[in-house]
Amino acid sequence: MTLQELRTALEGRGYVASGDLSMALHLALGLGRPLLLEGPAGVGKTEIARALAEATGARLIRLQCYEGLDASHAIYEWNYQRQLLAIRAEGATEDSLFSEKYLMRRPLLEAISQPEPPVLLIDEIDRADEEFEAYLLEILSEFQITIPELGTIAATSRPVVILTANGTRDLSDALRRRCLYSYVDYPDRDTEIAILRARAPDLAPRLARQIVGVVQALRREDLEKKPGVAEMLDWAAALAGLGVNDLSDDPATVQATLVCLLKTATDRDAAPPELMARLIGKVA
Amino acid sequence: MRATRFPERAGGPEDRMAGFVAHLRLNGLRLGPAETADALEALMLVDATDRDAARAALKALFVPDAETWRRFDDLYDAYWFNAGRTRRGTAHPDRRGVAAPSAAALWQPHLDGGAGAAGRETDRQPDAGEGEAEGTEGRLIATRTRNLARRDLREIADADALREAARAAEALARAIRDRRSRRRKQALRGREIDLRRTLRASLARGGEPLDLRRRSRPDRPVRIIALCDVSGSMTVYARVFLAFVKGLVDADTEAEAYLFHTRAMRVTPALRDRDTLRAATRLGLMAEGFGGGTDIGASLAAFADGPGGRRLTRRSVVVILSDGYCTGRPEALAAALARLRRRAGRIVWLNPLKGWADYAPVAAGIRAALPHLDAHLPANTIAALAALEPEFARL
Structure with missing residues (x-):
């Protein structure tokens, strides 16, 4: 998709992007790098992910960050209740207990195990704490997630990652370095x-x-x-x-x-x- | 706008791009060779002959934050369009401009003693006037002592005052540090059941969850960073405050301490030194120019830019010990505090003048600072310092 096609597609979805922003999106798609968007609240940082997903026909997967966000909410969690039931009702063995059937996919795991590359929106990354940022960095560079019981799950497709931040706190240099950057200001x-x-x-x-x-x-x-x-x-x-x-x-x-x-x-x-x-x- | 004409010996686009990256690096962006390669790759994706497209692409790629975002266009024009704002990059990236640690500058004044002292003398002129003009309460201290000579800090590390202030400081440090994390970690006697580990353990019991594993919210130590003003107006308090800062640093291996007057310097290792005499000597060497003028804004900005500022997280508490009398521009102080505020969790200002009966924050410096502070607390005696504990616990 060329830059002009991207702009037209976005406009078709009701999103008018500035030159800088559409270029940043174009590069994010082309280079496969995450895109970090900063700017005041209500200028359409979150909206761009939705518009991009619609324009490219991809699925939108959203992870809303908050303080204390941890792996079990962002990546995966086992469905313990069902596991306990399975042990009781069927006498399930370990192999069957720790299988995909009982795995609850949270947004990050969901995003890397799609058949088609989705748009992954990590909203308000500055609200999550530093540990999560570091973990995210690892996932964004490797695009694989290790689950001790199952082994390493490699990405079946690389999602287009869009991160937004409101300046609640400064983000680490490492994260900024990995991402493309665009400052979204109030439109003229x-x-x-x-x-x-x-x-x-x-x-x-x-x-x-x-x-x-x-x-x-x-x-x-x-x-x-x-x-x-x-x-x-x-x-x-x-x-x-x-x-x-x-x-x-x-x-x-x-x-x-x-x-x-x-x-x-x-x-x-x-x-x-x-x-x-x-x-x-x-x-x- | 005319495009820059590169010298003959400059190679193709690779060299020019490397030159541009070097130019940006000279202007404070942290970029490496990997970024040069990325830039060339990015330009393949766009129409590189389209001026605006190339600019927008490099902007998205190189800019790390909002501040740089605003000045990137100027930097871009300077290199590619001869605007000549800075030394024009040759096509050869060199590392000459990479800012050397400010150590050299730090020692400069007493290497060429006369010039440095004269510089500070002029720095300090407005300070005297300001102290005079701004209310009765600050004058006495703000203008009394002006001692540019080397001051032996041994007399300041007086054993009794030190012990007492250090005790107060340790209590404070404990009050701040005891904060709960929102994350959960396994624990022997936690309040919640850790289902994941319980279930793993149940496999040994044939699937009966007999052994309950628990988890809790662990304590997260809060890092304390103390910045102590040792300028002329603070001389009478320096004794107590230095001991206090030593107490903060001793209480916690993560804590850091800085002294500042017109510059900020890290004194943590000196304060941690178990050998008191050696510690005093090291402090004495570091506090060269101790008791001179103050530029709080510039000191804080230098701290925020340095490695200390980069290590600030949301779990850091910045404690500033100062009277707020400052020869620098109040706007600079406000800007520096605003930058610290974005990185650090909390900023506390301990002000010895605030303990005075009729004190009002009228000095331009402290007035500019107030909106950025989480707390502005009195600290004129050791008793006042000790009384801060409940205030700190509330932060």
Whole structure:
């Protein structure tokens, strides 16, 4: 798949990727290296994995990281309850107990034992602890997993690995080195309008411009949580659902729908009706 | 934009790419020969004659983090388009620019004593003024002592103060270190049953899970990194604080200690030295310029960039002992702390001035630092240090 084909395929799935990001994806596919995405929340880091999976017709396997994530949740676990039952009911032997039948595949094992290369999304890797990062590094370089009872399982296909991070903590140099990197920032105005178009084709172009203009202006305000692309899309859907055709028509509704954009009490207070009127006045 | 014209003797794309990697390495990126090979492979996948495509490809490949992401374009232009921001790379990668450990710089001031001292004198000028201007409580200490000469630290390693402060420090270190992990490990008397091992064991009993194996959440030692300010304004506290830091380091083999005034230097081995006299001599040598001016921001930044900063994890507690009077820019201090904050688990600032009755954090330095701290605690006497234990346990 060439770079241009990739971009078109992504756009067909409603994902408008910047030049840097689509190049990084293209290289990740071509070189078979994992891709690390960083950037603020809500800019579509997770979404890109879904779009890529759809565009390439691959399966999406997702591993959500959290503090304390360990091998039994990320790689595999034996189904002990069934094993105990099998011992009771059938008098099963060790050979049959530790077989594929009782193996619960967690995302990492699942990802390397697919017939077709899937897209493996490791979400918010910075939330997992350092030990897990080190373990992940090993899997990402060897693409094989050793289960003491079964032996080593080598990958039947190499997954396309996408890691995302929000900067909860710094990642190790080793992991950064192994990965390709792309910083996903808030999109510029034109790109964001294109995203809104792709996601909500029925929206009037004028309203789309207004929505994007207001959201971009809000991001420049001093807010605790800046509204991301996902919030912008929610807001657009809310406004469309309420039948708003022009933001300046109905300030009360606009103010009420801000729940889609501003997610903390301080941010709500930071955007009083006067400010919204000013922002809307600018883009109208 | 005009493309760089490479000298005749430069070979093909391999040499140029090696030159580019060397150029990036000079600018602080950690890249090796493997990356050069990767880059050539990556360029095969894209249209290498398309300027933007080549740039985007190399950017995805070489950039490790957000900070570098922002300056990569400049570095790229400098090498490939003659923008000349840095020494233009020849096609021959050399290692000349690889930053030597700052040891040389560290010793510089007392090798050419006069110049170094003069440099620090100018450094310190604003400090005196600042201490004067910024409230009554800091003035006394901030401006009293200015001693650039070599100071014998033996008098500071006074046995009684040392023992008392060390005891307080050890209690604190224990309070911090006792943290539970979220992971589980097998244990003789854990709270949960480890099904995996229980089942393995049951095979010996014909499949009856008679022997219950258990697991628990193990204790994870927290690493303590102490950074002690030994500048002029801190001289009267240095005695206590040094002993305190020694206590922290003694309590835990993982702990690290640094002293800083205008630079940060690692003193862990000296503090661990069982031979007190030798330890004092080593400390004395290291604390050259002890009692001079302070640049907390630059010291912390140097620490964060060095090997010490790279070893920080979420289970590290950075303890800064300083009064916050600083001749450097407060923004630099804030930026350095923000960087530490992203790596370390917690940052605690022990401030001797905070114990004073009418203290308010008005100095520009400490004001800039406050948003990045997990705790800003008083520490003007040994008693105050000992009283910190419950505060630390809560971290």
